[in-house]
Amino acid sequence: MRHLLNPMRWIFGDHRPTRQVALISTLLTVVCLIWIYPFLWMISTSLKSNAEIFANPGLIPRGFAIENYQRAWTEAHMGSYFVNTLLVTVGSVIIVTLCTSTLGYVLGRFKFPGRNVIFFGFVATVFIPQGFTIIPVFELLTWLGLSSNLYGLTLATSGHAMVIFVILFAGYFSQLPKELEEAARVDGVSFLQTFWYVMLPLARPMVVTVVIMQVLHSWNDFLLPLVVTLANPAIRTLSVGLYAFKGEQFIDWTGMAAAATISVIPVVVLFILLQRYFINGLSGAVKG
Amino acid sequence: MRLLQTFHKLRYHYLMLLPGLVLGGMFVFYPIFAALFYALHDWSGFNSDLVFVGLGNFVALFHDPIFWDAFKRSMIFLLGTVPLQMGLSLVLAVLLNNQLLKLSSFFRTMVFLPVVTPVAVMGIVWTFLLSPFNGPINGILLDLGMISRPIDFLGKSENVMGSVILVYVWKWLGLTMIYWLAALQTVPDEVYDAARLDNCRGARLIRHVVLPIILPFALAILLISAVGALNVFPLIMSMTNGGPFFASEVMEIFIYRTAFATGDGSIPRLGYAAAAGVLFGGVVLALTIVQALASRASKGKVEGATT
Numbered sequence: 330m331r332h333l334l335n336p337m338r339w340i341f342g343d344h345r346p347t348r349q350v351a352l353i354s355t356l357l358t359v360v361c362l363i364w365i366y367p368f369l370w371m372i373s374t375s376l377k378s379n380a381e382i383f384a385n386p387g388l389i390p391r392g393f394a395i396e397n398y399q400r401a402w403t404e405a406h407m408g409s410y411f412v413n414t415l416l417v418t419v420g421s422v423i424i425v426t427l428c429t430s431t432l433g434y435v436l437g438r439f440k441f442p443g444r445n446v447i448f449f450g451f452v453a454t455v456f457i458p459q460g461f462t463i464i465p466v467f468e469l470l471t472w473l474g475l476s477s478n479l480y481g482l483t484l485a486t487s488g489h490a491m492v493i494f495v496i497l498f499a500g501y502f503s504q505l506p507k508e509l510e511e512a513a514r515v516d517g518v519s520f521l522q523t524f525w526y527v528m529l530p531l532a533r534p535m536v537v538t539v540v541i542m543q544v545l546h547s548w549n550d551f552l553l554p555l556v557v558t559l560a561n562p563a564i565r566t567l568s569v570g571l572y573a574f575k576g577e578q579f580i581d582w583t584g585m586a587a588a589a590t591i592s593v594i595p596v597v598v599l600f601i602l603l604q605r606y607f608i609n610g611l612s613g614a615v616k617g
Numbered sequence: 618m619r620l621l622q623t624f625h626k627l628r629y630h631y632l633m634l635l636p637g638l639v640l641g642g643m644f645v646f647y648p649i650f651a652a653l654f655y656a657l658h659d660w661s662g663f664n665s666d667l668v669f670v671g672l673g674n675f676v677a678l679f680h681d682p683i684f685w686d687a688f689k690r691s692m693i694f695l696l697g698t699v700p701l702q703m704g705l706s707l708v709l710a711v712l713l714n715n716q717l718l719k720l721s722s723f724f725r726t727m728v729f730l731p732v733v734t735p736v737a738v739m740g741i742v743w744t745f746l747l748s749p750f751n752g753p754i755n756g757i758l759l760d761l762g763m764i765s766r767p768i769d770f771l772g773k774s775e776n777v778m779g780s781v782i783l784v785y786v787w788k789w790l791g792l793t794m795i796y797w798l799a800a801l802q803t804v805p806d807e808v809y810d811a812a813r814l815d816n817c818r819g820a821r822l823i824r825h826v827v828l829p830i831i832l833p834f835a836l837a838i839l840l841i842s843a844v845g846a847l848n849v850f851p852l853i854m855s856m857t858n859g860g861p862f863f864a865s866e867v868m869e870i871f872i873y874r875t876a877f878a879t880g881d882g883s884i885p886r887l888g889y890a891a892a893a894g895v896l897f898g899g900v901v902l903a904l905t906i907v908q909a910l911a912s913r914a915s916k917g918k919v920e921g922a923t924t
Binding site for chain 1: 629630633638641645647648651713718720727728734738741753790791795796799848869873876877890
């Protein structure tokens with residue numbers, strides 16, 4: 330009966346559902362075309378030759394100018410930026426998943442001295458904007474000697490987004506039945522083993538959600554990599570690399586479009602393959 | 618003694634907390650206190666000495682018109698994006714929640730697509746789309762006869778805020794839409810059946826059944842959207858760098874430029890930037906508290922109405 334929430338029905342009453350559906354579908358098709366136009370334009374431009382972009386403003390390219398991708402990959406260093414982004418993403422996903430699942434498990438399932446201080450300490454910082462803490466983060470990395478290498482960038486990328494994951498894990502673990510640990514203890518399984526072999530596998534849906542959200546965060550992050558790579562352009566990520574490319578080469582539309590496509594395609598593919606987890610994870614954030 | 622025993626008994630629990638606490642301590646808690654500390658100092662770089670100035674940075678900020686302009690722009694951005702984003706996404710969510718719509722999940726995917734893509738990358742793509750020199754958006758508008766001359770969307774002070782607001786809404790609408798869909802789907806079918814038996818339809822259905830159920834969600838979505846609208850650094854930096862002539866310089870760009878950007882030959886003022894960050898963070902915190910209180914009040918009201 331969800332279609333009762335449909336405004337067309339308030340207007341037309343209970344009649345002619347097919348006409349309403351047709352009307353809504355047309356409207357939504359127009360919206361979707363507007364929404365994906367930038368992507369279509371980007372891909373189309375990346376396949377055109379430099380002479381063609383103004384002569385042929387349509388979305389269908391005349392040929393496949395693969396040399397745009399070669400130029401972006403080597404001359405604009407998108408290849409090495411791609412590897413950097415991949416390393417930071419994989420590294421931060423591993424760090425974040427381990428750190429937040431363990432923390433969330435203990436906070437979500439046990440009462441112990443200091444628990445509330447730690448938990449509400451994290452909750453209180455959820456909405457602090459990145460711009461607020463970027464200066465001390467950079468200063469800390471400098472002090473550790475990690476301010477201009479990929480280790481520092483990976484570590485800071487992990488630390489910057491972890492709060493929400495701690496809360497999500499704590500909530501998920503707190504809902505699992507209490508008998509699980511008791512059964513494990515009776516069987517003589519240690520605390521750490523219980524977590525690793527029993528509890529973490531049970532939390533798989535939340536692990537998948539956290540992994541996806543961290544992949545997105547780290548692949549799309551901009552302020553932190555911009556600041557960390559100021560002194561060392563070799564460790565730029567795709568976003569920062571493209572930003573620098575634009576500053577140097579603002580005339581090369583096709584090379585720029587190819588570089589942008591290289592940065593966008595991996596996350597889009599990942600999203601389309603794992604869509605269900607994205608949507609569930611995000612819906613959980615608002616319901617929780 | 619008992620406390621020591623507890624610690625000993627729970628030693629593995631504490632051990633397990635350690636990695637997360639170290640990471641959080643370094644990048645969540647320490648930076649907050651450090652920012653407060655720097656805000657009280659005059660500090661130009663990472664090697665030079667800190668000079669304690671007390672509240673001097675805050676006093677200077679209060680008299681700095683560039684800071685207030687940036688602050689005002691952040692608020693304009695907030696007020697320009699949030700109602701538009703929430704309204705449009707609610708309409709879309711209501712349309713997509715129609716079970717007769719077979720292509721619903723396809724449409725949902727398409728509208729959600731911009732959300733997963735890198736902001737800075739799409740910001741750069743949009744600077745090309747909006748270019749006044751052969752940019753495709755101007756091309757389409759000219760072809761449709763809606764304008765007679767290309768519009769300089771990002772190069773003119775009077776257009777730039779509107780343009781970045783629209784691009785921001787394009788980028789994040791899908792996310793708000795998913796939140797609304799989650800809210801709408803918590804309304805169980807029985808509620809509608811019961812309402813229909815009571816001959817409750819149309820505006821009365823919305824007012825007495827749907828609205829009370831989605832209102833608590835609306836407040837959560839409002840908060841998430843409002844905080845999101847204050848985190849716009851990547852989009853504005855990649856589209857305009859805060860220009861033209863500071864016309865799109867929001868708070869985060871102001872902080873970044875004051876702290877890091879030395880391109881114009883000025884000395885970095887990290888203490889001053891940290892103070893601006895503290896003030897800005899204070900505003901966000903205030904917003905959060907107001908929302909939390911409003912949410913609690915409205916939940917009480919809803920529960921009162923249903924019992």
